[in-house]
Amino acid sequence: xPAKKKPFILIxxxxxxxxxxxxxxxxxxxxxxxxxxxxxxxxxxxxxxAITIHDPLRLKPSNEFPGIEAYTxxxxxxxxxxxxxxxxxxxxxxxxxxxxxxxSNAATNVLxxxxxxxxxxxxxxxxxxxxxxxxxxxxxxxxxxxAHYARIIxxxxxxxxxQPGVCLNVNIPKATKKEIKGLKICRQGKAFxxxxxxxxxxxxxxxxxxxxxxxxRTDKGEDTDLWALENNYVSIVPxxxxxxxxxxxxxxxxxxxxx
Amino acid sequence: xPAKKKPFILIxxxxxxxxxxxxxxxxxxxxxxxxxxxxxxxxxxxxxxAITIHDPLRLKPSNEFPGIEAYTxxxxxxxxxxxxxxxxxxxxxxxxxxxxxxxSNAATNVLxxxxxxxxxxxxxxxxxxxxxxxxxxxxxxxxxxxAHYARIIxxxxxxxxxQPGVCLNVNIPKATKKEIKGLKICRQGKAFxxxxxxxxxxxxxxxxxxxxxxxxRTDKGEDTDLWALENNYVSIVPxxxxxxxxxxxxxxxxxxxxx
Numbered sequence: 001x002p003a004k005k006k007p008f009i010l011i012x013x014x015x016x017x018x019x020x021x022x023x024x025x026x027x028x029x030x031x032x033x034x035x036x037x038x039x040x041x042x043x044x045x046x047x048x049x050a051i052t053i054h055d056p057l058r059l060k061p062s063n064e065f066p067g068i069e070a071y072t073x074x075x076x077x078x079x080x081x082x083x084x085x086x087x088x089x090x091x092x093x094x095x096x097x098x099x100x101x102x103x104s105n106a107a108t109n110v111l112x113x114x115x116x117x118x119x120x121x122x123x124x125x126x127x128x129x130x131x132x133x134x135x136x137x138x139x140x141x142x143x144x145x146x147a148h149y150a151r152i153i154x155x156x157x158x159x160x161x162x163q164p165g166v167c168l169n170v171n172i173p174k175a176t177k178k179e180i181k182g183l184k185i186c187r188q189g190k191a192f193x194x195x196x197x198x199x200x201x202x203x204x205x206x207x208x209x210x211x212x213x214x215x216x217r218t219d220k221g222e223d224t225d226l227w228a229l230e231n232n233y234v235s236i237v238p239x240x241x242x243x244x245x246x247x248x249x250x251x252x253x254x255x256x257x258x259x
Numbered sequence: 260x261p262a263k264k265k266p267f268i269l270i271x272x273x274x275x276x277x278x279x280x281x282x283x284x285x286x287x288x289x290x291x292x293x294x295x296x297x298x299x300x301x302x303x304x305x306x307x308x309a310i311t312i313h314d315p316l317r318l319k320p321s322n323e324f325p326g327i328e329a330y331t332x333x334x335x336x337x338x339x340x341x342x343x344x345x346x347x348x349x350x351x352x353x354x355x356x357x358x359x360x361x362x363s364n365a366a367t368n369v370l371x372x373x374x375x376x377x378x379x380x381x382x383x384x385x386x387x388x389x390x391x392x393x394x395x396x397x398x399x400x401x402x403x404x405x406a407h408y409a410r411i412i413x414x415x416x417x418x419x420x421x422q423p424g425v426c427l428n429v430n431i432p433k434a435t436k437k438e439i440k441g442l443k444i445c446r447q448g449k450a451f452x453x454x455x456x457x458x459x460x461x462x463x464x465x466x467x468x469x470x471x472x473x474x475x476r477t478d479k480g481e482d483t484d485l486w487a488l489e490n491n492y493v494s495i496v497p498x499x500x501x502x503x504x505x506x507x508x509x510x511x512x513x514x515x516x517x518x
Contacts, residue, residue, distance in 0.1 A: 045312060047307075048310070049308060049370045050306045054305075056467035056469055058467055076309075078371075087458075111502075112337075120370065152517060163507060165449070185512050186508075187508065188501055197342065200315070211311060211312060211338065237502075240502060240503075241367060242449075243447055243498045243500070245499040248425060248497040257415045258411060
């Protein structure tokens with residue numbers, strides 16, 4: 001058997017290159033292959049699948065991870081993926097991992113998440129991609145269990161491959177390795193943000209708002225990522241970028257539109 | 260039969276409140292109901308499902324559309340929807356329409372599009388929602404045919420309703436009303452951006468990049484939005500926010516992960 005080529009792993013996130021979560025992810029991936037880090041130079045949480053088209057992008061070498069090639073990018077997580085593939089390596093990595101995010105990206109949060117949008121961009125580019133998120137927003141969150149599972153799941157993807165166009169949305173409960181009961185393959189739970197706006201006045205009398213909100217779960221299904229996480233399982237949702245509601249195509253063909 | 264309540268229609272976009280496309284959409288919706296416009300105060304193309312959490316949001320009354328209640332928002336299209344629902348009307352509108360975008364949001368562009376993300380946010384909030392896009396980037400694009408079809412499709416949604424959680428991604432070819440052959444209900448085509456970065460030096464010697472690219476269609480299916488548009492049909496893709504690759508859940512349950 002010929003020797004297998006060492007995997008080449010692209011790492012990004014949305015909490016910025018100096019976040020604790022990406023440090024934990026770099027350490028977790030070291031035994032699995034060669035690493036390139038391209039991450040935002042500032043927090044980019046909630047940026048979804050945004051790309052930067054009205055401003056130029058800056059890319060700077062970083063010494064954040066001794067012995068590992070790393071860059072900061074002035075743009076979004078999706079910009080980081082595009083710059084890595086089309087400008088830095090001019091090739092596809094073996095694997096793309098994003099995170100470990102400080103905070104949940106379960107359920108509909110997948111849409112708002114920069115961490116997951118980087119993984120979805122990887123899927124569009126036919127790269128096996130995984131987004132990891134820990135259910136703890138704290139800057140000093142404990143990533144030990146999350147990093148443990150990140151390595152296992154990344155190795156699983158390297159061993160089994162992923163269908164082109166699919167990435168994984170992995171969320172890890174805020175719990176110790178001992179408390180976590182295992183892994184569950186889930187569907188994306190249904191939920192929404194019951195938003196509220198904190199209205200204030202600036203020192204000059206102008207009104208402004210802070211977006212706040214409470215996450216409202218409407219989906220009681222025990223096959224959801226929300227259920228798995230509440231029950232101390234790591235949730236894995238196979239995620240794709242085809243947003244077609246296929247089951248409605250035939251229904252809509254029955255509409256009588258007066259053109 | 261009791262008199263039907265007049266529909267209340269929320270209008271937004273991503274090209275900003277002063278774009279030609281939103282003017283055309285406001286005119287097209289006038290005969291259908293009462294209108295509220297909440298749109299970005301500057302172009303927000305490519306913002307995807309981004310929300311503003313690191314900066315405060317500003318909301319200002321606008322006189323852009325005489326006789327119609329309108330506001331500009333300093334944030335993204337999704338911020339506009341959230342502010343409209345949770346701060347301005349404190350209720351759900353009968354219908355949410357977004358656009359008419361200057362440029363295509365067919366195929367995978369749905370992910371990058373602020374126009375479509377506003378409609379997807381509407382779907383998350385259980386509001387019947389539609390994003391409209393014309394395949395013409397020009398600031399002075401001719402929106403006549405697009406506005407004609409926007410009115411027909413909006414009326415169709417008011418008459419037939421939409422399943423909760425589903426919105427429509429409507430794209431209109433760059434063609435006259437006479438040239439357009441009709442409507443097709445489609446699935447989202449598969450395509451990706453073959454990106455390239457235009458590398459430049461600023462006056463101070465610093466390097467920067469502009470993101471550019473060519474749209475590469477890999478999907479030859481005649482049931483796609485891409486095929487419909489190339490053949491001068493208006494494409495309608497029923498779109499939902501469940502990104503689960505359901506068909507892979509059983510496959511992944513066969514993986515032997517070494518926890």
